[in-house]
Amino acid sequence: MxxxxxxxxxxxxxxxxxxxxxxxxxxxxxxxxxxxxxxxxxxxxxxxxxxxxxxxxxxxxxxxxxxxxxxxxxxxxxxxxxxxxxxxxxxxxxxADSVRLIADEVRGSVRDAMRSLRADLAAAAQQERASAKQAPPTDDPRVRSREQLQRADAALNEFRARMRSDLRLHVARGGDLAASTVEMLSAELDRVGREVTRALRG
The missing domain is CATH 1.10.10.10 (Winged helix-like DNA-binding domain superfamily/Winged helix DNA-binding domain)
Incomplete structure (x- = not known):
């Protein structure tokens, strides 16, 4: 940094x-x-x-x-x-220049993490579609919803584990974990959360 x-x-x-x-x-x-x-x-x-x-x-x-x-x-x-x-x-x-550069680096890291999460979700969705073609179809919406809930839980847990590991490793190596970094991460997560809520409400 x-x-x-x-x-x-x-x-x-x-x-x-x-x-x-x-x-x-x-x-x-x-x-x-x-x-x-x-x-x-x-x-x-x-x-x-x-x-x-x-x-x-x-x-x-x-x-x-x-x-x-x-x-x-x-x-x-x-x-x-x-x-x-x-x-x-x-x-x-x-x-002032250094602070702007650091903020840009942080924003880039958050964007990369969110892109990675979206890619993981897309890959999981593709895998699910492939599995669905092989598995016998079910008309029970509750069964389908439980399956999707498990996928969502897995994606969230994977993202949390990766971010937690990256943050702890950064601090363990002597890096500064600025308040602005945490605030930016919180804002991005809040934004994604709102998108998911809007999608659920259809």
């Missing part, structure tokens, strides 16, 4: 966030997630070492407020942010 921040940009962006005011670690991570539309949610292992490095460089200070550690920018940090304002504009522009 396309990286959100290029090498070194995250450091300057952290300084820029603290230039807006003191923040604790979780607030910083939440701000990064919010400003990338949920496509980038950094871990504590990503943020805290960088904050410690900024502190070593004299650009950031930290203080304890109850159970929270609050980070604040120093005068030297303010000066660096001001001196690199042009770079920050470039980071903001690149950030």
């Amino acid at each position: 396309t990286p959100v921040f290029s090498h070194g940009d995250l450091r300057l962006y952290l300084l820029n966030l603290l230039d807006e005011g003191p923040r604790h670690g979780y607030d910083i991570m939440q701000a990064l997630s919010d400003r990338t539309g949920g496509t980038y949610t950094p871990s504590a292992g990503t943020i805290y070492p960088r904050l410690a490095k900024l502190e070593e460089e004299g650009l950031v200070t930290k203080s304890v407020d109850g159970r929270k550690t609050v980070y604040a920018i120093t005068e030297a940090g303010h000066a660096e942010v001001a001196a690199r304002a042009g770079e920050l504009e470039g980071i903001e522009a690149g950030l």
Whole structure:
């Protein structure tokens, strides 16, 4: 997946966030997630070492407020942010491009999954038609409906298992599972569900 921040940009962006005011670690991570539309949610292992490095460089200070550690920018940090304002504009522009690319990738993945599901359903339908030609016909609509219900259950279970496996594998490999990805998946499933409901109502 396309990286959100290029090498070194995250450091300057952290300084820029603290230039807006003191923040604790979780607030910083939440701000990064919010400003990338949920496509980038950094871990504590990503943020805290960088904050410690900024502190070593004299650009950031930290203080304890109850159970929270609050980070604040120093005068030297303010000066660096001001001196690199042009770079920050470039980071903001690149950030917007990266978020759009990630959203496009996610949409493509969801579309591929839905196409695969439709292909599986079509193949199952074709197999069912072939079996129906060989099997003795039945005029009982309840029997036919139960057979189709079994096919629908099988298709739904297969799709659920495949998506669940893909999502878990992605997270296990250290990938970010953005809220926008889940929302997009939910929206697509809702859309397909509405189509099925309309078809059932005939």
